[in-house]
Amino acid sequence: MRTVRTVSEVRDALRDRVGRIGLVPTMGAFHDGHLSLIRAARDACDVVVVSLFVNPSQFNAADDLARYPRDEASDAAAAEAAGVDLLFAPTADALYPDGFDTWVEPGELATVLEGAARPGHFRGVATVCTKLFSIVGPDLAYFGRKDAQQVAVIKRVVADLNLPLEIVVLPTVRDADGLALSSRNAFLSPAERGAALALPRALEAGLAAHLAGRDTAEAARSVLAGERGLTVEYVAVADLDGPTLAVAVRVGATRLIDNVRL
């Protein structure tokens, strides 16, 4: 595996490669969710590129960006063990040099749920992913269902801008207790982690209600209301690359999202 930091190094490294290129965009602090995307890319592609970039433009709170977990050495070891060919770990200056002034602005889909809670978030996501697609030129790019609205936004961008790649979506990887893996889980105290388990329970209750023809969001809300250790931001049924029950909560200082396909 080679680690590179500049756009021209990526282009040089990929120039003579033949076969299908798979790209896995990440912000690092790898867990099994990331590794499931990397393994799927390794299975289907000849060349696997992983980007590791904590993208400042998708954070709307400076403290959230500052405390986002970073561990490039351990991520590089995990990527190498998973058979990654190229790790692209740019500096912020490499992707947003002085004078940078062009944005990919997704439409209505980016204004609800995560978009409403985090203004500008999807503009940052759409811009950085479009740049990564342009830099790497992948045939396939891999995303997790864990971020269902992100999947919907990226698919919209790819379709609307006629980008020549296929988006592959992989299921949410969960811990044995049901909590979706997330780099932010590292911030949870044991008590907070206990409270966070209401999230998968709420999704399960919502799905059961949906299948029984009852009110999906209401069933999820009532489970969350029974857990005093968290604050609900939203519970909603929406078309996020398919009908989805999506939930966002705060547990202490940590914001968690999860969803289930209906």
Ligand code: AMP
């Ligand atoms: P991040 O590093 O958080 O930006 O995530 C990079 C990619 O991994 C995104 O496509 C996420 O949707 C995906 N991902 C994050 N958590 C999980 C998970 N628990 N299961 C599957 N994919 C995930």
